[in-house]
Amino acid sequence: MIEIQEVTKQFRDKKKFVTALKHVTFTIEKGETVGLLGENGAGKTTLLRTIATLLTPTEGHIKVDGYDTVKNADEIKKGLGVLFGGETGLYDRLTARENLEYFAMLYGLSKHETKVRIDELSKMFGMRDYLNRKVGDFSKGMRQKVAIARTLIHNPDIILFDEPTTGLDITSSNVFRQLVHQLKKEGKTIIFSSHIMEEVSMLCDSVAMMHKGELIYHGNLEELYQTEESRDLNYIFMSKLVRGNDTYAS
C-alpha cells in the first residue's frame, strides 16, 4: 500500500521557488493499477520520483508498505521497480544481458537467480536474439523492452512507469500493455503516468488526475464513469480541468 500524505515539493529555480506538488494526498491499495493523468508540468513525474525515494518531499510524507520514503528509502527500493520515460536509462556500451546482470547485482540477486530471471524476461519480451548485442545499436522499441526488463529484474511488488509507451511503435506498445495485464494478474501494484487516455482506460483500476501540482481527482475508474455519465476519459479529464480552473479562478 502507498500512502501519500499532504505532500508538497518545491524546487528552487534561481532565486524563486517553484511548487511542483501542492498538498497531494491519496492512497493506493496493494495490487491496484493507477493511471496518473495530467498535462506536461502537472507534477506527475515529480510525484513518481518522490514515491521512488529519488526526491525528498518539502512537506508531508509518503509511506510505502509502512516504510517512510525518507527514513527507510533502502527498504522501499528493494521492492520497487521504476522506469522513467524518454531516455531508457541503459548503458550503451554494455550488451542487453550485461545491463540486466549489472542491475541484478545491484539489487543483490545471486548468479543463479539472475540467470533464471534473465531467461524469464527475455522470453517474455522476445529479446533472446539480441540479448548479447550492445544496447547502443538497438532501436527505440528494443531499448524500451530491455529497460522494462531491467525495471522488473528483481521482481518488485510495486512498479512505477513514467510515460512508458511514449515514442514506441504500436507493436511495442501492445507488448507493454500485455505486460501490465500480466503484472496485474501477479498482484503487483502499478502506477503509470500517461497521456494516452485509451491506454489508461484499458489498463487501470483507478485514476489520479493532476493539474498544476494539485490532485484534482482520485478514485475508481468505473465509479468515475458512472458519476460523469460518460466512458470517454478524455472528455472527463478535460471537463475536470475546466471545472478545476473555474475553482482556482474563484
Added chain:
Amino acid sequence: MLRKIYVKEMKYAFRDYRTLILSVVLPIIMMTGLTFFYEKLSSDGEGETFTLAVSDSITESEEAILAVYENIKLIKSANPEQVVQDGDAEAGLILADDFSASIEKGEKTTVTLIGNTFSHNSSTLMSIVTNALTSYEKMIVSSRLEQNGTDPNLLQPFVIEQKEISEDDIGSNLLAMMVPLMLVLAIGIGAAPSAYDLFAGEKEKKTMEALLMTPVNRSTLLLSKWLSISSIGVITGIITILVVTVEIAFFTEKLKSGLSFGENVWMIVLLSLLVIIIFSMFNAALLMLTSIVAKTVKEAQSYSTPIMMLGVFPTMIISSIGVNELAFYHFAIPIMNIFSILKELLFGVINYEHILITLLSNLAAMIIIFIFSRILFLKDKWVMS
C-alpha cells in the same frame, strides 16, 4: 559490491574509444613527439651539420678561421643574407672586402653575422661562428701586442673560473621540466572522458536515476566511480612513464645522459609510481567534483578545462628553480608538489620528508574534495538532470 561496480565501470570506460585514445594512444604520441623534440633541443650542435652562407669574395685564409669546425658547410653567394632569408643556410657571414688586408695593416674592419635568434639551429650556428671569430680576434690581439713588445697578459689581469655546483647537464633539466608536465597533462586528459561519463554522462542518459533507484549506498557508488577514474589516471600515468623511459633509453643520447640514478634507480621508480598514484587520485577527485556539478558532459568539460590548465603553471615556477632551492611550500601545494617531487626524483634526490609532505598535502586536499563531492552527491539537485 564496491569491487563489482568498479569492475563494471572499468569495463565500460575501456569500451569507449575516447578513453582508449586519450589514456593509451595520446600519451604514446605526445611523449614520443616531446621526447624527440627535447632531445633535439638539448643538442649543443655537436654532430649536426650547419650551413653558413658567405660572400663570393671570401679568401682561403678567411675560410681557414672556420676550418676547425668540420660541421660547418660553406655556401658562397653574392648575397649571403638572401641565402639565409631563402632558408638555404642557417646563418650568414659577411666579411668586409678588405678584411684580411685591414687586419694585416692593423686597421679596424667589420664582420656581419646574419641569423635568426628565434631558431635553434640558427642561434647554435651563430654561437659557433662567434666563438671562432672571438678566438681569431684574441689571436690577432696577442700577435699585435707581442710585435709591439707588450706582454698579452697585460690585457687580461685575471681569469674568471666558473665552478658549477650542479653536476647535471641540460638533459636532466629538460627532463625535470618535461616529465612532470607531460605526466600531469596525460593523467588529466586520460582520466577526463570517464569522469565526464560517470557522473554528468549518467545524468544526461538517465542511467543515474536507474542507479539511484537500486538499494546501493550512494557513498559506495561515489567511491567506486572515483576509484575507476583514479585507476584510469594511474594506467595513463604508467603508460606515459613507460613510453618516455623506453624512448629515452633506446632512442636518445642527450636525454639519456641526463638520467643517472645510480643505485637508487628502483627506489626512484617505486616513488615515481607512488607519486603517479597519489596524483591520479587527487586528479580523479577534482574531475569527479566538476562532473557532479555539471548537468551535461559538455558542461563538465567546460568546468574541468581551466582546472587542467592549472597544471601548466607550476612548470613555469619550478623550471626556473634549482633542485636545492625547493622549499616547504613547493611540496605543500597540490599539483605544484608533483612537479617539485618529480624534479627531485629525476635529479636522483630522494628526500623522504618532501615525499611525506607531498603525500599528506594531496591526501588532505583529496579528502576535502571527496567530502564536498559526497555532500553534493547526496542532494537531489546535483544527481538529477
